[in-house]
Amino acid sequence: MESLNLFIKSIFIDNMIFAYFLGMCSYLAVSKTVKTSMGLGLAVTFVLTITVPINYLLENYILKPGALSWLGEGFANVDLSFLSLILFIAVVASMVQLVEMVVEKYSPSLYASLGIFLPLIAVNCAILGGSLFMQQRAFDSVGTATVYGFGSGIGWLLAIVGIAAIREKLAYSNVPAPLKGIGITFIITGLMGIAFMSFLGIKL
Amino acid sequence: MKNKEILLGPLSKNNPVIVQVLGICSALAVTSKLEPSIVMAISVIAVVALANVVISLLRNTIPNSIRIIVQLVVVAALVIIVDQVLKAFAYDVSKQLSVFVGLIITNCIVMGRLEAFALSHGPWESFLDGIGNGIGYGLILVIVGFFRELLGSGTLLGFQVIPQALYDMGYANNGLMILPPMALIVVACIIWVHRSHNTELQEK
Numbered sequence: 001m002e003s004l005n006l007f008i009k010s011i012f013i014d015n016m017i018f019a020y021f022l023g024m025c026s027y028l029a030v031s032k033t034v035k036t037s038m039g040l041g042l043a044v045t046f047v048l049t050i051t052v053p054i055n056y057l058l059e060n061y062i063l064k065p066g067a068l069s070w071l072g073e074g075f076a077n078v079d080l081s082f083l084s085l086i087l088f089i090a091v092v093a094s095m096v097q098l099v100e101m102v103v104e105k106y107s108p109s110l111y112a113s114l115g116i117f118l119p120l121i122a123v124n125c126a127i128l129g130g131s132l133f134m135q136q137r138a139f140d141s142v143g144t145a146t147v148y149g150f151g152s153g154i155g156w157l158l159a160i161v162g163i164a165a166i167r168e169k170l171a172y173s174n175v176p177a178p179l180k181g182i183g184i185t186f187i188i189t190g191l192m193g194i195a196f197m198s199f200l201g202i203k204l
Numbered sequence: 205m206k207n208k209e210i211l212l213g214p215l216s217k218n219n220p221v222i223v224q225v226l227g228i229c230s231a232l233a234v235t236s237k238l239e240p241s242i243v244m245a246i247s248v249i250a251v252v253a254l255a256n257v258v259i260s261l262l263r264n265t266i267p268n269s270i271r272i273i274v275q276l277v278v279v280a281a282l283v284i285i286v287d288q289v290l291k292a293f294a295y296d297v298s299k300q301l302s303v304f305v306g307l308i309i310t311n312c313i314v315m316g317r318l319e320a321f322a323l324s325h326g327p328w329e330s331f332l333d334g335i336g337n338g339i340g341y342g343l344i345l346v347i348v349g350f351f352r353e354l355l356g357s358g359t360l361l362g363f364q365v366i367p368q369a370l371y372d373m374g375y376a377n378n379g380l381m382i383l384p385p386m387a388l389i390v391v392a393c394i395i396w397v398h399r400s401h402n403t404e405l406q407e408k
Contacts, residue, residue, distance in 0.1 A: 018384070018385070019384060020229075020233055020384075021228065021229045021230075021232040021233045021384065021387070021388075022229050022233075022307070023229065024228035024229045024232070025225070025226060025227070025228060025229065025312040028225055028228065029225070082284060082287075082288065083284075085280050085283060085284055085287070085306050085309060086277065086280040086281065086284060089276050089280050089309055089310075090273075090276075090277075093272065093273055093276055119272075122272065122276075123272075123276075123310050123312065123315050124310065125229045125230075125307050125310040125311070127310075128306070128307060128309060128310045129229075129303060129307055129310075132303035132306050132307065133303060136302065136303060176396075177399075177400075177403075177406050178395070178396050178397075178398075178399035178400040178403075178406055179392070179395070179396050179399075180406060180407045181407030182225055182395060182407070183392050183395040183396055183399070184392075186388045186389070186391055186392035186395065187388070187389055187392045189385075189388050190385040190386065190387075190388035190389040190392070191385070192385075193384060193385030193388065194383070194385045197383060197385065
């Protein structure tokens with residue numbers, strides 16, 4: 001029940017895009033058609049679901065003050081938390097590389113359809129943001145961390161598919177010239193964000 | 205290209221946020237008050253300029269295939285320094301910025317400038333480019349932070365600027381401006397004003 005609450009909370013209330021603006025760069029660049037945004041959203045969800053639990057384990061068994069005590073008494077006072085940024089980004093970059101190689105080997109058609117977006121996930125702020133929020137909120141088990149990663153990914157997927165669908169329709173509307181393209185996308189994202197804020201009242 | 209053009213171009217015609225659409229995530233999330241916007245702007249200027257210099261010095265020794273990882277490590281190391289400095293000298297602001305200091309690593313401006321400029325230019329030009337782009341980014345942050353704090357809380361840098369007499373006459377703070385989605389709409393307004401003055405930037 002706890003996990004279900006966290007899952008729904010991370011999709012709607014703590015939505016990566018509408019509540020924290022993470023992963024905006026690829027969100028704005030790739031959301032021109034529903035098909036490509038769906039592919040990118042799935043890839044982001046997948047990478048988030050893998051990297052958040054891995055970084056959770058790193059955080060709790062290596063980085064946190066006193067986390068190294070399983071090595072022996074002498075390590076009980078070691079605090080490596082200043083290394084967390086560099087270690088997290090290394091995990092993210094290598095995971096993305098790994099996913100890319102696996103997908104290329106076993107599903108060349110999916111690899112071709114994702115194209116350049118796959119390697120770009122490494123520098124998507126939503127991925128690193130997921131790990132940093134995990135560190136900040138100090139989840140109690142690796143399962144909870146996985147649920148959080150998966151939920152955040154689904155939330156991101158929902159947002160990018162939604163804006164892509166609106167942008168496809170927007171091609172037919174009459175927008176003031178200076179706002180065309182990126183300007184109107186900002187405004188619509190803002191309005192969607194306000195709509196998502198109505199979930200804030202839900203107590204889970 | 206002239207050095208002056210490298211330094212001043214990113215301020216308006218080639219602004220990283222509103223023209224190149226890079227680094228949106230952090231530009232929006234930290235701007236509900238003016239003070240964190242200024243601190244964030246200074247941190248990004250420092251990181252972009254130094255990362256540009258380091259990568260530009262290393263550019264002939266980095267193998268092309270692993271350059272993303274090398275760049276990420278350099279940027280992550282610089283961000284850790286910034287993070288530790290902020291924690292030591294501006295602890296309150298560092299708490300307000302929370303994960304967004306760490307997210308400078310995946311700020312697209314940093315990676316974008318490294319890829320597009322530092323890999324092909326000398327250290328001095330790269331330094332100027334980094335400073336220019338950092339200031340261009342900071343400018344937008346400060347404008348957004350200024351309007352959101354002024355209209356949302358009636359204060360600037362924490363000092364009351366809207367006189368009490370105005371409140372007595374029935375003026376009220378616009379609480380909506382503090383909510384995250386309004387950042388997008390303020391940026392959209394900046395884009396609108398900017399592009400109606402620079403018609404060549406308008407999208408078809």
